[in-house]
Amino acid sequence: MTVGLMVTCINDALFPDTGKAVVTLLRRLGVEVTFPAAQTCCGQPMVNTGYLDEAVPLLRNHLDAFAGCEAIVAPSGSCAGSVRHQHRLVAERSGDPGLVRGVEAAPPVYELTEYLVDVLGVTDVGAYFPHRVTYHPTCHSLRMLGVGDRPLSLLRAVRGIRLEELPGADECCGFGGTFAMKNAETSIAMGNDKARHVRSTGAEVLVAGDNSCLMHVGGLLSRQRSGVRVMHLAEVLAQTEPVVHSVTSAGSAPTREPASPSGAPTAGGSQ
Amino acid sequence: MTATFVGMPAFPTAAKAALADTQLRRNLAHATGTIRTKRAGVVGEVDDWEELRLAGAAIKDRVLRHLPHYLEQLETSLQAAGATVHWARDADEANQIVVGIAQEHEAREVVKVKSMATQEIGLNEALEAAGIDAWETDLAELIVQLGDDLPSHILVPAIHRNRAEIREIFLREMGTAGRAAPEGLTDEPRQLAAAARAHLREKFLRAKVAVSGANFAVAETGTLTVVESEGNGRMCLTLPEVLVSVVGIEKVLPTFQDLDVMLQLLPRSSTGERMNPYTSTWSGVTPGDGPQEMHVVLLDNGRTNVLADEVGRQALRCIRCSACLNVCPVYERTGGHAYGSVYPGPIGAILTPMLRGVGHDAQTDSLPYASSLCGACFEVCPVRIDIPEVLVHLRSEVVDAHKAAPGLPSVQDMAMKAASWTLSSSARTGAAEKLSGLGGRLLNRFGGHGAPGGAPMLGALPGPASAWADSRDVPIPAPESFRAWWGRTDGGRRDAAPPGHAQGGPTQGGTAQGGTAQGGTAQGGTAQGGTAQGGTTQGGTTQGGTDGRGAGR
Incomplete structure (x- = not known):
């Protein structure tokens, strides 16, 4: 199966490693990934600020860019949610029936964990990440898309990981797009409480499926010199255990089998 | 006692002040946290909760689709049951009607059941202007009224107060409004409630006129319903001679049976109780029992504007349970006053702008933006109001109104236009x-x-x-965007692996990572081979991210 990577504008410009991690991960699982180079932004920042007219050209561009794909995968619950739930609204606003039809005919969009668990049918992607981690389920993944425990089931299968439960996990971190600027004081109050919960877990890494939320909480954690860093789920799942060609370590830790995803064939289009 | 929301600053400014109020933050976090947990518990034990929500939404939507029909049916039923029906287009009309009835009976005071509709229209202030005292009898409303304060929650208007503050208000103010608080009053909840009971009892027994709202009005039978927890409502609804009920036109339900759904949804959502303690239903006048003169004021006050809004009309399903307030992370931190309306929290952020209209004042226009769109409100709403959807819709109405207004475009307008052009x-x-x-x-x-x-x-x-x-x-912006990286490396294929490495492919996870993330230099080598331990954790795991940055150097 060939999927189009919708890397999202924020990852494109600020966090390209997340996009690279998705490529690494999907290829490892035998998926052919393309990056439709005409893509830019789904238009969510405009829609959520009330600028529907300004979102129309972005929608046109999005539909053109991904027209040839069988499916779209995005490492962002928020952007996947926007495509799924807001594009129709924007199309209707445009008054162009062709655009409405375009939205209806667009390829299905999956948030990364939906694609892994539902389409590929894997939870163990062969990842290795020997760190103490806590997971924040971002609001749009959780409530707009309803990804449920897919991310956690993926994380639980990661070798070496020590997963800590995050208190008040379901509560919003306070990012909220332009909310973070328009209502900065409230946004920061919310974010500080999230950061406090994160720190209480003793985790070294805060993981989530949306870099925009992580940028906000990570910005607070960094300012606090908290010793906690943030990381996109895709980057955790892309990591694998290096193969140690044992020369002297006969009696030490047994060399692991090279990581390969169990539950799905390693190569050749698992679906 | 005429505290009012008029002249409040826009939400971000009001929120800033509220966020600095440490006591408010503590009180609200505790209160909303408690009620949230309680609600989750009692909702979780209902197997068909989702079906109940769907039924609640469907009943309300049917009412809204055929509102004129059900309102006329309600009027006929009420009249047949001996009640007088009044129609009020706006707050002024409604206030005049109520003041007129009180004056007709030469009442100098009225007792009140907690009612959002009468707060919305500022009835207490209108009565006061006419020289008539309006006594709130709900405990939390009493606290707000005695404290010359404003309500900050739909269900628990004094949620921003803790018991130490309540004790102080009672000691200081009760004597000025009637029976004083007993000496030696402590902040023990039972003692506070007893003081309120003694203070209110003489008002219940003395008042000739009572004013209520209604949670539901059944068109078929002309039955009004008030749902409350303290018994103060029952007192007001049964003891005085005259009862005036101010009812929003969206409160109508087609049949008595529909109460079955609503009375399951409401208490679990609002107070976290399985069953509501005091549910009063009455259908007009019963000779020799209860008030012998009954008036119902059917209030529009902007509701038909809301109904005309195809996206926003779902807000009229609201049964004022406040579950959305209790779960809202913004409300929990700012409290209700920051919303500058008797309807605070997520429901207030959509209802207030629709009742008032957008594009007229900065305070109202700030409300649809007073949300991170986290969606927790929609998840708990017993009648499935998609509050985030309406918030986004209203934001577009605010932007459209400003674009249509004369004058220069705002900085935000220009920024969005520029971003749209670029993207x-x-x-x-x-x-x-x-x-x-x-x-x-x-x-x-x-x-x-x-x-x-x-x-x-x-x-x-x-x-x-x-x-x-x-x-x-x-x-910091990445030195090389993903787009540029993909173009330069053909999606990571061109400089995929470190030189000399067997392209074994699928097995070498570390390789793939090294290759993609860093364009294969010495780093990849570290991850690969030699260093047994340090190299394992570093190269294979944490490095990929950090070093990817250096790739474009």
């Missing part, structure tokens, strides 16, 4: 990223580690960026 073309986007990447390369030498992937971040910044950077470090 509607991948060539322009790529060019902008090149520029930001250049900046990123320069900035990369500063900063700590905090951004996703452990990338460097910037500290405090001047100007508008300070809204972000005052408390949050700022991510």
Whole structure:
């Protein structure tokens, strides 16, 4: 199966490693990934600020860019949610029936964990990440898309990981797009409480499926010199255990089998 | 006692003050946290909760589709049951009607059942202007009224007060409004309730006229319903001679049977109780029993405007349970006053702008933006009001209203236009990223580690960026965008693996990572071979992210 990577504008410009991690991960699982180079932004920042007219050209561009794909995968619950739930609204606003039809005919969009668990049918992607981690389920993944425990089931299968439960996990971190600027004081109050919960877990890494939320909480954690860093789920799942060609370590830790995803064939289009 | 929301600043300003009120923060976090847990418990034990929600929404939608029909049916039923029906287009009309009835009976005071509709229209102030005292009899409303305060929650208007503050208000103010608080009153809840009971009892027994709202009005039978927890409502509804009920036109239900659904949804959602303690239903006048004169004021006051809004009309399903307030992370931190309306929280952020209309004042226009769109409100709403959807819709109405107004476009208008222009073309986007990447390369030498992937971040910044950077470090743009990387490396295929490495492919996870993330140099080598331990954790895991940044150097 060939999927189009919708890397999202924020990852494109600020966090390209997340996009690279998705490529690494999907290829490892035998998926052919393309990056439709005409893509830019789904238009969510405009829609959520009330600028529907300004979102129309972005929608046109999005539909053109991904027209040839069988499916779209995005490492962002928020952007996947926007495509799924807001594009129709924007199309209707445009008054162009062709655009409405375009939205209806667009390829299905999956948030990364939906694609892994539902389409590929894997939870163990062969990842290795020997760190103490806590997971924040971002609001749009959780409530707009309803990804449920897919991310956690993926994380639980990661070798070496020590997963800590995050208190008040379901509560919003306070990012909220332009909310973070328009209502900065409230946004920061919310974010500080999230950061406090994160720190209480003793985790070294805060993981989530949306870099925009992580940028906000990570910005607070960094300012606090908290010793906690943030990381996109895709980057955790892309990591694998290096193969140690044992020369002297006969009696030490047994060399692991090279990581390969169990539950799905390693190569050749698992679906 | 005429505290009013008029003249409140816009939400961000009001919120800033509220966020600094440490006692408010403590009180609200405790109260909303408690009620949230309680609600989740009793909702979780209902197997068909989702079906109940769907039924509640369907009943309300049917009412809204055929509102004129059900209202006329309600009027006929009420009249047949001996009640007098009044129609009020707005707050002034409704207030005049109620004041007129009180004056007709030469009443100097009225007792009140807690009612959002009468708060919305400012009835207490209208009565006061006519020389008539309006006594709130709900405990929390009494606290607000005695404290010359404003309500900050739909269900628990004094939620921002703790018991020490309540004790002080009772000791200070009760004597000025009637029976004083007993000496030696402590802040023990039982004692506070007893003081309120004694204070209110003489008012119940003395008043000739009572004013209520209604949670539901059944069109078929002309039955009004009040749902309350303290018995004060029952007192007001049964003891006085005259009862006036101010009822929003969206409160109508087609049949008595529909109460079955609503009376399951409401208490579990609002107080976290399985069953409501005092549910009063009455159908007109019963000779010799209860009030012998009954008036019902059917209130529009902007509701038909809401009904005309195809997206926003779902807000009229609201049964005022306040579950959305209790679960809202914004409300929990700012409290209700910051919303500048008797309807605070998520439901207030959509209802208030629709009742008042947008594009007229900055305070109202700020309300649809007073949300992070986290969606927790929609999840708990017993009648499935998609509050985030309506918030986004109202934001577009605010923007449209401002665009249509004369004058220069705002900074935000221009920024969005510019962003739209840039982002509607991948060539322009790529060019902008090149520029930001250049900046990123320069900035990369500063900063700590905090951004996703452990990338460097910037500290405090001047100007508008300070809204972000005052408390949050700022991510530095990647020196090379994903787009540029894909183009340069053909999606990571061109410089995929470190030189000399067997392209074994699928098995070598570390390889793939090294290759993609860093364009295969010495780093990949470390991860691969030699160093047994340090290399394992470093190269294979944490490095990928951090070092990817250096790739474009």
